Amino acid sequence: MGEQILKSTRRAYGEALVELGERNERIVVLDADLSKSTYTNLFAKKFPNRFFNMGISECKMISCAAGLATTGKIPFASSFAVFAAGRAWEMVRLSVGYTNLNVKIAASHAGISVGEDGPTHHCAEDIALMRVIPNMTVLVPADATETKKAVFASAEWQGPVYIRLGRPDIPIIFDDSYDFQIGKAYVLKEGKDVSILACGLMVWQALQALELLEKEGIEAELVNVSTIKPLDEETILRSLSKTRCAVSAEEHNIIGGLGSAVAELITEKLPIPLERVGVKDRFAESGPWKELLKKYGLTPEDIKQAALRAIERKEKGGLK
Amino acid sequence: MNEKVKELQIIATQIRIDIIQMLVQAGSGHSGGSLSCADILACLYFSIMRHNPKDPHWKERDRFILSKGHACPALYAALAEAGYFKKEELLTLRKLNSILQGHPDMNKTPGVEFSSGSLGQGFAAAFGMALGYKLDKNPGRIFVLLGDGECQEGIVWETAMGASHYGLDNLTAILDYNNLQIDGKVSEIMEIAPIAEKFRAFGWTTYEIDGHDIEQILWALSPERIVEGKPTMVIARTVKGKGVSFMENEVDWHGKAPSPQEAERALAELYKQLEELKGNGRADS
Ligand SMILES: Cc1ncc(C[n+]2csc(CCOP(=O)(O)OP(=O)(O)O)c2C)c(N)n1
Numbered sequence: 001m002g003e004q005i006l007k008s009t010r011r012a013y014g015e016a017l018v019e020l021g022e023r024n025e026r027i028v029v030l031d032a033d034l035s036k037s038t039y040t041n042l043f044a045k046k047f048p049n050r051f052f053n054m055g056i057s058e059c060k061m062i063s064c065a066a067g068l069a070t071t072g073k074i075p076f077a078s079s080f081a082v083f084a085a086g087r088a089w090e091m092v093r094l095s096v097g098y099t100n101l102n103v104k105i106a107a108s109h110a111g112i113s114v115g116e117d118g119p120t121h122h123c124a125e126d127i128a129l130m131r132v133i134p135n136m137t138v139l140v141p142a143d144a145t146e147t148k149k150a151v152f153a154s155a156e157w158q159g160p161v162y163i164r165l166g167r168p169d170i171p172i173i174f175d176d177s178y179d180f181q182i183g184k185a186y187v188l189k190e191g192k193d194v195s196i197l198a199c200g201l202m203v204w205q206a207l208q209a210l211e212l213l214e215k216e217g218i219e220a221e222l223v224n225v226s227t228i229k230p231l232d233e234e235t236i237l238r239s240l241s242k243t244r245c246a247v248s249a250e251e252h253n254i255i256g257g258l259g260s261a262v263a264e265l266i267t268e269k270l271p272i273p274l275e276r277v278g279v280k281d282r283f284a285e286s287g288p289w290k291e292l293l294k295k296y297g298l299t300p301e302d303i304k305q306a307a308l309r310a311i312e313r314k315e316k317g318g319l320k
Numbered sequence: 321m322n323e324k325v326k327e328l329q330i331i332a333t334q335i336r337i338d339i340i341q342m343l344v345q346a347g348s349g350h351s352g353g354s355l356s357c358a359d360i361l362a363c364l365y366f367s368i369m370r371h372n373p374k375d376p377h378w379k380e381r382d383r384f385i386l387s388k389g390h391a392c393p394a395l396y397a398a399l400a401e402a403g404y405f406k407k408e409e410l411l412t413l414r415k416l417n418s419i420l421q422g423h424p425d426m427n428k429t430p431g432v433e434f435s436s437g438s439l440g441q442g443f444a445a446a447f448g449m450a451l452g453y454k455l456d457k458n459p460g461r462i463f464v465l466l467g468d469g470e471c472q473e474g475i476v477w478e479t480a481m482g483a484s485h486y487g488l489d490n491l492t493a494i495l496d497y498n499n500l501q502i503d504g505k506v507s508e509i510m511e512i513a514p515i516a517e518k519f520r521a522f523g524w525t526t527y528e529i530d531g532h533d534i535e536q537i538l539w540a541l542s543p544e545r546i547v548e549g550k551p552t553m554v555i556a557r558t559v560k561g562k563g564v565s566f567m568e569n570e571v572d573w574h575g576k577a578p579s580p581q582e583a584e585r586a587l588a589e590l591y592k593q594l595e596e597l598k599g600n601g602r603a604d605s
Pocket residue numbers: 032033034056083087352353354356388390437438439440466467468469470471496498500501502560574
């Protein structure tokens with residue numbers, strides 16, 4: 001893995017928007033006084049007449065984006081995840097979900113890696129909130145490359161999309177040849193002992209966990225589940241029928257997110273042991289983001305321990 | 321200039337010094353909006369409000385809610401200065417395990433009345449507190465500080481309507497009108513003017529003052545300004561970053577902490593102001 005180039009997914013989003021804006025006149029962008037943090041300011045600079053700063057009013061922003069969509073525009077609306085998915089939730093449900101309009105919501109500062117701003121600005125609930133809305137597509141890109149491709153794919157996709165973005169600079173995992181499709185999960189490394197299903201910055205953590213597990217003689221399979229909804233059941237079930245046990249890893253509450261989506265799938269189609277790595281149904285706190293990942297159980301070591309537990313349960317016949 | 325005013329100016333300057341020291345230590349946080357409300361907080365905690373730092377839950381206390389929660393360094397400095405907790409705690413701001421979160425947390429910090437940071441919610445919570453006090457015939461007053469950008473949130477206007485509907489004359493809101501938000505000038509991003517007229521139309525009594533003039537702040541927050549049956553809105557014209565020359569009116573200082581070098585320059589300016597206040601009886605005006 002060596003020296004890594006770092007970039008935040010929010011910055012990749014801002015850069016991708018500029019490219020999109022050049023290619024497609026119908027792209028319009030909305031923000032709610034956070035354009036420097038979401039990097040929609042890059043688009044604003046280039047296309048000032050297609051950028052609308054709503055002021056600090058996320059609810060209005062979402063319904064306004066829906067109105068724009070009815071006139072044939074492709075709106076991308078951005079704020080922090082806690083405000084876009086949280087505060088404006090019912091607007092997302094009705095104005096975007098129920099109407100099934102062509103609105104893209106790109107929310108940055110998701111998870112707890114927001115860091116020092118603290119729990120009021122963290123958001124470990126947005127995957128759950130967005131996934132439960134009918135018609136909504138939910139994307140959680142793992143790095144800057146995947147983000148850019150996810151943004152382009154969202155613009156082509158007809159209907160509501162939620163794109164989850166992060167604040168910190170994280171390693172770029174994929175090169176430009178990476179093929180991204182909405183609705184597809186990607187096996188990044190094959191293995192036979194346990195499947196690690198990860199999304200967002202936990203893909204990077206999982207890559208490091210693979211090395212730790214290798215030292216213990218365990219061959220884990222890593223699947224990047226960047227589309228949480230619609231879930232790529234086929235790829236996931238193929239992996240699980242081989243390894244017969246799994247770990248989910250997400251920077252989200254263990255309730256309602258990727259781990260829950262996988263649990264829903266396997267209880268119906270392939271009951272096998274699943275261990276969920278995520279924030280354990282509590283609010284985090286202010287602190288440097290890497291220290292938070294450690295304190296709240298989101299490190300490679302946490303993934304490794306979960307993998308060992310999953311394998312142990314498999315060997316004991318699935319029961320704890 | 322009377323002694324009380326000078327004393328409050330000294331406290332406000334001390335709060336500004338604490339803000340800079342906290343932020344440089346934390347390495348992140350909101351400088352501009354904290355500095356802009358230091359004079360208002362000094363007047364509230366050291367003259368206007370009836371409260372007891374030794375008994376933060378005293379039933380009849382006046383309460384203060386920082387709805388623009390990102391300015392909590394100013395609140396923490398005022399609370400520490402008033403004796404709610406030890407001043408050493410200030411340097412733990414934004415660090416793991418601290419009682420001082422990046423935005424106010426009522427369950428972690430003595431003296432913090434409500435958890436805020438998501439703009440607008442503190443105002444509505446203050447409205448609820450004022451309703452509760454009325455029900456209990458509690459004589460305490462509820463004070464709440466709003467940002468001007470914050471007034472773009474719909475909940476602010478829902479609350480404005482509610483507070484006057486219920487005739488909450490025990491509620492006094494203060495608007496930190498510095499004409500800056502994150503992306504630029506409030507007047508350019510999403511105009512809120514004419515703000516006094518808007519609140520008056522919603523049934524509030526309004527006063528417009530200079531938010532750095534202690535005498536005007538004390539005048540506006542005095543119980544004598546309350547009109548029976550109406551909530552009060554004090555529109556305080558302020559300068560974001562007030563007290564530190566290179567931060568004043570600079571939009572980039574909204575959500576940024578000073579580097580050690582910048583902090584040194586800022587502190588030099590503030591200590592000079594403090595010395596001038598302490599040195600001669602006729603500082604400023
Ligand atoms: C609901 C909500 N949306 C967005 C933010 C992000 N945010 C934090 S401070 C701020 C600007 C606040 O401007 P203003 O109210 O004028 O405060 P001040 O100038 O006094 O710092 C924004 C948009 C937030 N905290 N809450």
